[in-house]
Amino acid sequence: MLEYLYPLRTYLVVSGVEKPNVMTADWVVPLSFNPQLLGVAIGHSRYTHSLIKECGEFVVAVPTIELLKDVWKAGTLSGAKGDKMEKLSLTLVESKKVKVPSIKECQANIECKVVKEVETGDHTFFVGEILDVSYGDAFKEGKPDINYKFVMHASFGKNFTTNSSETFEP
Numbered sequence: 001m002l003e004y005l006y007p008l009r010t011y012l013v014v015s016g017v018e019k020p021n022v023m024t025a026d027w028v029v030p031l032s033f034n035p036q037l038l039g040v041a042i043g044h045s046r047y048t049h050s051l052i053k054e055c056g057e058f059v060v061a062v063p064t065i066e067l068l069k070d071v072w073k074a075g076t077l078s079g080a081k082g083d084k085m086e087k088l089s090l091t092l093v094e095s096k097k098v099k100v101p102s103i104k105e106c107q108a109n110i111e112c113k114v115v116k117e118v119e120t121g122d123h124t125f126f127v128g129e130i131l132d133v134s135y136g137d138a139f140k141e142g143k144p145d146i147n148y149k150f151v152m153h154a155s156f157g158k159n160f161t162t163n164s165s166e167t168f169e170p
């Protein structure tokens with residue numbers, strides 16, 4: 001029944017320190033201004049799940065529609081089966097406050113430290129306190145580009161749209 005909630009914005013979740021991994025996630029929720037909290041629901045079977053459990057940090061990166069092919073790959077391949085990063089054209093860069101890296105090509109990278117974990121059936125809801133944020137390549141003339149085209153998952157499956165009248169396919 002969760003498909004009735006769609007369309008939902010789509011993000012990338014970076015986890016892991018030694019060998020970082022990137023996974024696509026729609027289930028990302030802002031939770032509190034003070035303290036600044038952001039939650040992500042990660043399936044128990046995801047490699048990302050074990051990496052977040054291990055290092056207690058994650059980065060939520062905000063992709064632009066130009067990154068849709070990578071968004072699709074990050075959401076259909078698993079880092080548990082070989083090096084997913086080799087198959088993506090994303091550049092990992094150092095984050096400001098967490099050991100987990102950020103993604104250079106994304107609009108923004110939100111750096112989080114896990115402060116709570118809630119078991120929700122087949123997912124774990126990781127509540128992250130936001131420690132810092134950085135802007136990636138979509139940063140223009142000293143300001144984030146507010147007109148960038150974000151990635152919106154239209155429904156379960158391979159249907160994406162954005163904040164424009166165009167439609168896109170990975």
Ligand SMILES: Cc1cc2nc3c(=O)[nH]c(=O)nc-3n(C[C@H](O)[C@H](O)[C@H](O)COP(=O)(O)O)c2cc1C
Nearest residue numbers: 023024025026027042043046047048075077078079
């Ligand atoms: C658009 C899209 C959104 C997704 N959203 C989520 C999500 O919010 N939570 C989740 O656990 N999996 C989600 N997935 C599935 C994971 O991204 C997918 O299982 C991925 O291969 C896991 O990678 P990993 O094993 O390297 O962590 C989504 C997939 C796609 C394509």
